[in-house]
Amino acid sequence: MSDYTAHPLVEGFPGKSASHGAFGWSSLWLLDDGERRVLVDAGQPAYIPLIHTGLERLGYNAADVTDVLLTHMHWDHVANFTMFPNATTWVGEQELRWAADQPAGTKFIPDLHVQELLRRTSGVERISAGREILPGIHALDSAGHTPHHLAFLLERAAEPLVFAGDSVKNVHELQTLRADSSLDDEASTATIDRLRSLLRDTSGTLVPGHDVGLRLVDGEARRVRPQRAEISYFVDGATGEQDRSIG
Numbered sequence: 479m480s481d482y483t484a485h486p487l488v489e490g491f492p493g494k495s496a497s498h499g500a501f502g503w504s505s506l507w508l509l510d511d512g513e514r515r516v517l518v519d520a521g522q523p524a525y526i527p528l529i530h531t532g533l534e535r536l537g538y539n540a541a542d543v544t545d546v547l548l549t550h551m552h553w554d555h556v557a558n559f560t561m562f563p564n565a566t567t568w569v570g571e572q573e574l575r576w577a578a579d580q581p582a583g584t585k586f587i588p589d590l591h592v593q594e595l596l597r598r599t600s601g602v603e604r605i606s607a608g609r610e611i612l613p614g615i616h617a618l619d620s621a622g623h624t625p626h627h628l629a630f631l632l633e634r635a636a637e638p639l640v641f642a643g644d645s646v647k648n649v650h651e652l653q654t655l656r657a658d659s660s661l662d663d664e665a666s667t668a669t670i671d672r673l674r675s676l677l678r679d680t681s682g683t684l685v686p687g688h689d690v691g692l693r694l695v696d697g698e699a700r701r702v703r704p705q706r707a708e709i710s711y712f713v714d715g716a717t718g719e720q721d722r723s724i725g
């Protein structure tokens with residue numbers, strides 16, 4: 479069995495809008511060992527064209543994705559699991575149950591996607607923390623942001639990768655151990671501390687829910703490359719400013 483190579487199809491971005499709600503610019507990575515194509519999180523609806531072009535760039539299409547691992551039941555991490563006709567979607571049993579128990583309209587929870595995951599009798603595997611989900615990929619408890627959030631540790635790779643989802647959303651949270659937008663601040667801090675120790679012990683890279691990969695350098699959380707995003711707006715013809723870069 480060969481190692482996985484890990485490709486970001488969309489890199490996360492740690493922005494939020496004061497006027498228009500969450501961006502939902504989450505991390506979406508593909509793991510490929512030549513046999514399986516595993517997505518870690520499924521992203522938000524606006525990512526659909528990015529997923530297609532990202533897969534095409536690697537010589538694949540949506541039908542080639544074999545597995546989708548979901549860290550938690552928020553819209554910007556879940557929405558596109560339906561676009562992979564041959565994939566098994568792996569979802570935390572307790573997280574799914576918790577999401578299903580929330581009233582319709584609870585912020586960040588995509589009601590219809592939750593119902594669809596519950597409804598499907600094939601192609602959905604319910605999992606729990608502490609298990610090896612696929613060879614070399616382990617599900618870890620990372621509660622706080624949501625009550626039953628999962629992180630995934632990829633051991634079968636040139637360097638270990640910890641996919642933290644929103645249990646660690648960005649470089650700031652890994653550095654300070656304090657999480658924005660958590661349902662349980664104390665649990666979040668304990669989780670970030672644990673994942674930080676794992677990172678130190680494995681000398682690996684952590685992929686946060688909304689940032690580029692992070693490493694610990696002399697105990698400091700550092701991005702492996704500069705953060706970057708572009709926002710443009712619709713203009714009439716070629717006039718007007720089209721692109722503004724931030725970050």
Ligand SMILES: [Zn+2]
Pocket residue numbers: 550552586623644
């Ligand atoms: Zn989230």
